[in-house]
Amino acid sequence: MTARKENESIKELFNKILPLSEVSFSKLKTIFNSVSIKKDEVFIKIDQKNNSEYFIETGFARSFLVNPEGEEITLSFYKSGNALSPHITRTKLNKSLLNFQALTSVELIEFDADQFLNLMIENLEIRNLGNAILLNELISKTEKEMALASLTAKERLIGFRSEFGILENLIAHPIISSYLGITNVSLSRLRNEIAKG
Amino acid sequence: MTARKENESIKELFNKILPLSEVSFSKLKTIFNSVSIKKDEVFIKIDQKNNSEYFIETGFARSFLVNPEGEEITLSFYKSGNALSPHITRTKLNKSLLNFQALTSVELIEFDADQFLNLMIENLEIRNLGNAILLNELISKTEKEMALASLTAKERLIGFRSEFGILENLIAHPIISSYLGITNVSLSRLRNEIAKG
DNA sequence: ATCACTTTTTATCATTTGTTAATGGATTAC
DNA sequence: GTAATCCATTAACAAATGATAAAAAGTGAT
Incomplete structure (x- = not known):
């Protein structure tokens, strides 16, 4: 029962990005895991191997880099319902280009990036979901770019x-x-x- | 002969992003057109229908927005060998989110976005090319973000x-x-x- | 070459933001 | 409860950037 209810809330999570049919959601269900991250933990580290896609179920996270002066520069914030930047844009040769840190305790949904990509190729709805995430990522970066410029x-x-x-x-x-x-x-x-x- | 030579130089263009086999390139060749844009022309206009992918063969272009004060804000520059932002990140409901303008006379390679997407789905190399373009787009935005912040x-x-x-x-x-x-x-x-x- | 037009540079002053350091408040460990 | 620590706030001054306007330089047409 608890598991059932959790699946419902996770389905809601994806629906906010792009509504999915029961069939598509059940395919996703077979490949994701829930992960708990403690406040302050850097759960993706720059230059380290990473092969996952992530969605934030609850809590807040950020991406950041360390500049040459040693200061941490926050690039983006993520909240409940957000997908992290897609794996393809976040990694090079399977190594992370950025750090990601939990700002509160965070519940994540984690997918293997290759398995998610395979579902994207075979399933139109999941492909559209993936593309919507990509689009959101670029839109938010464009909005921030515009805000910084003007x-x-x-x-x-x-x-x-x-x-x-x-x-x-x-x-x-x-x-x-x-x-x-x-x-x-x-x-x-x-x-x-x-x-x- | 001229056509042949042109194809060679266009292949070089893609190779700089991601090397392609002769087979993959010949598939691309069947769906692209060359387009000449005059200096200063805004060849993609915000809110207008657009269904193409673009590569810059020669010349320079920029993307820009007009802010509430009526000032044009340049978001990115593009030079020979660059792909413009991928269609998926540049449009919503097939309408452009940004303006793109030729800063010099520009020679473009233009693809129908749907046809390019179909090739991405059926051909691994072209999929990798598309993903590399996406990655480059995010990297350049991240670098700019970081520069503005620090x-x-x-x-x-x-x-x-x-x-x-x-x-x-x-x-x-x-x-x-x-x-x-x-x-x-x-x-x-x-x-x-x-x-x- | 000259005129008209546009763009860049320069100047002046106001405002914003940075730097450094001191102060004050809150939190945690003991 | 007190000391130690961390972080936000404030202050004082310096530096960077903005706004406006005028001068200079560049461009194009005739």
């Missing part, structure tokens, strides 16, 4: 809040400020400024 | 020059400055500063 830091913070507001009270601020392209001191100033009205 | 405008200009240097003398500077996330006046200052040493 909005002020204050506007970008307001945009971040509308999508991930709750995170601001859960995680260290340098994680957010590096995403916004500003220092944590500037973030603190903007927070104060917005609060004053 | 480099100064001067460092970003130096990076732009190493990849597209010649463009700086061919196109209007606001096209470049919006890509770098600064005003054209700031770009002029940086140019002067770098020139002085």
